[in-house]
Amino acid sequence: MTIITFSVTEIFGILVISAMIICLLLSYLVVTYIKFNQDELEIKYHIFGWNFWRITGERSHIFGVFLYDNSVGYQIKIRSGYHHTGTYYYVLANYLKEIEAAWLAQEIQDWLNLR
Secondary structure, eight states: OOOOOOOHHHHHHHHHHHHHHHHHHHHHHEEEEEEEOSSEEEEEEEETTEEEEEEEEEGGGEEEEEEEEOSSSEEEEEEEEETTTEEEEEEEEEEEOHHHHHHHHHHHHHHHTOO
16 A cells, blocks of 8 residues: 655645636636716625625726736726725626727726716
């Protein structure tokens, strides 16, 4: 009978790689719902139809909509803040092509009148 042993470093490496794979798979399974009205912003994240995360913020606290190149595509973030709580970034989309991200960011800015 052979006993297989792993060092702490090997176990840690296996756990990190497993977590990365799970995060990557989940990023493709998550559906994001965004709702704006004149007073607030609401973002809901769903996986398999189940709402697992909900974020709300006041529309008056939104500074702008920004694009970020994260080496695998473009990401859209809304920058929001309040003088007591600091700055917060709402991630709206990931892995977009530049033209898609620019179009969506412009549409959101136009709707929010952020010029």
